[in-house]
């Protein structure tokens with residue numbers, strides 16, 4: 601079986617360094633809010649190019665805390681609207697509703713599967729305070745029109761960068777394009793911890809300070825609480841692991857691109873649509889560097905294709921099977937209809953791609969796919 605993602609193998613590459621980092625933290629006797637966290641935060645800010653990076657407990661918290669800080673700071677109020685792509689992972693939307701803000705779902709673009717920036721303006725109302733872009737599957741969701749819109753309507757742009765660490769648009773890294781960004785270091789993400797972890801990056805010092813306090817009971821000074829905060833901290837041990845793995849992220853992302861180009865050039869089956877429209881493979885957006893967190897194909901007979909791949913020992917996943925607005929958790933949004941989002945959820949299939957796969961494995965999957973008959 602070719603596994604979808606072999607986390608054991610991914611971390612085995614760095615086992616000696618990871619074990620060393622763990623020993624150092626154990627021996628230090630200091631487990632939270634210490635030197636390992638500051639050191640990782642500095643390295644992350646430096647890597648992204650942002651003035652601030654704040655380690656938090658996970659990616660969902662990163663996004664929740666950005667919005668909570670904006671509410672505390674008076675930038676937005678409960679009931680205000682945040683524009684977000686309808687086909688995102690539910691965490692983006694949970695961060696909005698958890699803060700009693702209203703998610704305004706907008707359809708993605710049929711080729712990029714990222715937020716259709718051309719549709720945004722029609723959804724802007726006097727209550728709109730932010731746009732949350734999601735760099736889904738590792739692909740940048742950004743253009744000049746988006747920044748112009750944000751400026752015109754005085755909107756904050758929040759990046760959900762959970763899937764795209766290392767991606768770039770015109771030489772600027774995702775996480776440094778908008779006003780603030782949330783990162784996830786969930787083990788399966790391109791930069792994965794050995795447990796839960798996340799971060800916020802921003803160039804706004806006041807926002808950074810506020811988020812830092814909010815994640816630590818609303819306190820900047822022990823036992824002095826300025827805000828009603830949460831407990832959302834990035835453990836020293838996870839920070840130490842992440843600092844080890846951050847060194848390798850560019851090489852790993854580069855290898856993902858190499859594997860992705862094998863898929864893009866090798867899959868030739870009229871029943872399978874590649875991540876970019878036909879014939880425009882490398883011209884889709886010359887400004888961006890994709891990091892291929894996921895390699896997502898589309899097929900009208902998706903379930904049949906998935907069964908066929910399983911029968912041929914290739915493990916695949918679906919990102920995602922049910923749109924957020926069709927989930928029971930969002931019963932009040934179940935009546936809303938996003939036709940393209942529905943179609944995408946019926947057609948997408950994620951193929952194995954990871955820094956520990958071999959080119960041979962990819963070629964094997966390509967030939968299996970080319971023999972598929974819908």
Ligand SMILES: *Cc1c(COP(=O)(O)O)cnc(C)c1O
Nearest residue numbers: 658659660689691692762784786
């Ligand atoms: C993984 C992910 C999150 C949430 O991250 P966690 O660390 O699991 O909380 C948010 N948004 C997107 C798009 C994700 O893929």
